[in-house]
Amino acid sequence: MPEHTKIVRSKLYEGPVNLALEEYLLRNCDENTVILYLWQNNKTIVIGRHQNPYKECDVKKMEAEGVNLVRRKSGGGAVYQDLGNLNFTFISGRDHHDITRQYKVILKALESYGIYGEISGRNDLTVDGQKFSGNAFMNHKEVQCHHGTLLLDVDLKALPKYLTPSQLKIKARGVDSVKSRVVNLRSLNEKITTEDLSSKIIDAFKEEYSYTGEIEEIGPENVEEEVLGEAKAYEEWTWNYGKAPSFDLTLEEKYPWGVFEMDLSTKNGRIQEAAINTDCILKEDFIPLTKDLVGTPLAAKDMEEVLQNSLQNPEIIRDLQSLVREKL
Ligand SMILES: Nc1ncnc2c1ncn2[C@@H]1O[C@H](COP(=O)(O)OC(=O)CCCC[C@@H]2CCSS2)[C@@H](O)[C@H]1O
Numbered sequence: 001m002p003e004h005t006k007i008v009r010s011k012l013y014e015g016p017v018n019l020a021l022e023e024y025l026l027r028n029c030d031e032n033t034v035i036l037y038l039w040q041n042n043k044t045i046v047i048g049r050h051q052n053p054y055k056e057c058d059v060k061k062m063e064a065e066g067v068n069l070v071r072r073k074s075g076g077g078a079v080y081q082d083l084g085n086l087n088f089t090f091i092s093g094r095d096h097h098d099i100t101r102q103y104k105v106i107l108k109a110l111e112s113y114g115i116y117g118e119i120s121g122r123n124d125l126t127v128d129g130q131k132f133s134g135n136a137f138m139n140h141k142e143v144q145c146h147h148g149t150l151l152l153d154v155d156l157k158a159l160p161k162y163l164t165p166s167q168l169k170i171k172a173r174g175v176d177s178v179k180s181r182v183v184n185l186r187s188l189n190e191k192i193t194t195e196d197l198s199s200k201i202i203d204a205f206k207e208e209y210s211y212t213g214e215i216e217e218i219g220p221e222n223v224e225e226e227v228l229g230e231a232k233a234y235e236e237w238t239w240n241y242g243k244a245p246s247f248d249l250t251l252e253e254k255y256p257w258g259v260f261e262m263d264l265s266t267k268n269g270r271i272q273e274a275a276i277n278t279d280c281i282l283k284e285d286f287i288p289l290t291k292d293l294v295g296t297p298l299a300a301k302d303m304e305e306v307l308q309n310s311l312q313n314p315e316i317i318r319d320l321q322s323l324v325r326e327k328l
Pocket residue numbers: 046072076077078079080081085087088131132133134135136147148149150151154159163176177178179180181182
């Protein structure tokens with residue numbers, strides 16, 4: 001038995017803050033402790049550590065429709081979450097990490113609704129072959145972290161809508177998500193709500209780990225400054241987009257002044273090389289642009305500035321600025 005157990009429930013709903021809180025718990029957990037942490041995010045796609053956001057999701061549509069993007073530190077694929085999704089995390093010291101036991105807590109909680117889930121080969125929990133939970137793992141020194149999602153009442157239409165590549169011609173490396181047939185637990189038992197399931201998971205955890213203590217609720221009034229500071233790192237463009245493995249993409253469009261095609265190779269979210277092909281009939285020199293783009297972050301606002309400074313013709317500048325705004 002571990003010497004210490006702890007239960008933390010977040011009443012904050014921003015992905016970056018919740019991931020920062022998870023990381024804080026992980027860093028400060030000693031080897032004799034097991035922590036259960038429950039949390040929910042407002043509309044967010046959480047991508048895996050080694051994923052390319054442009055390849056996994058429609059970043060433009062997400063931006064336009066208020067869906068956040070955040071990169072986590074564990075591996076695996078991209079998942080969509082809204083308040084119909086509940087996340088659970090088990091943080092455990094070296095000798096107490098036991099995935100089967102951790103899954104057992106979740107499955108036991110579901111049994112009280114007459115739902116008999118199964119552990120599938122690839123880090124999923126399923127019922128009748130349909131996935132309701134995706135799981136991923138990471139560690140900090142000797143402390144292990146196992147976290148998973150639970151689809152209760154998520155807007156399932158949002159999955160194909162946002163978990164689909166951006167409208168970019170892109171050749172990318174990195175980890176691909178594995179699309180599954182998914183199911184909302186609510187469709188199996190209408191009594192299941194995130195609050196009710198949270199308390200069932202807490203009961204199952206208490207029983208499994210013989211815990212009798214309190215539940216620590218973290219909200220805006222008591223969240224540590226350190227966590228809010230760390231959350232900033234999860235909001236950075238350089239982390240969420242910039243950490244994408246190297247990839248190449250092509251931006252192309254037909255204009256009254258000619259066909260424009262620009263090939264970009266990127267590394268750490270910045271342009272490493274740019275090549276332009278065009279049969280432009282207007283007077284313009286594109287060579288300075290290919291040089292000035294090197295080192296620029298692959299983000300519309302940075303590229304718009306470079307276009308403004310490197311090109312002469314206002315019509316071309318305007319067209320290409322809207323091209324990058326539209327595509328990136
Ligand atoms: N919320 C949610 N829950 C379960 N499955 C999902 C979800 N959203 C999408 N999907 C399905 O899973 C695949 C991706 O599966 P894949 O196996 O590639 O990735 C995962 O499962 C990653 C799980 C990460 C868990 C973390 C825990 C705390 S924050 S995120 C996707 O294409 C959809 O078909």
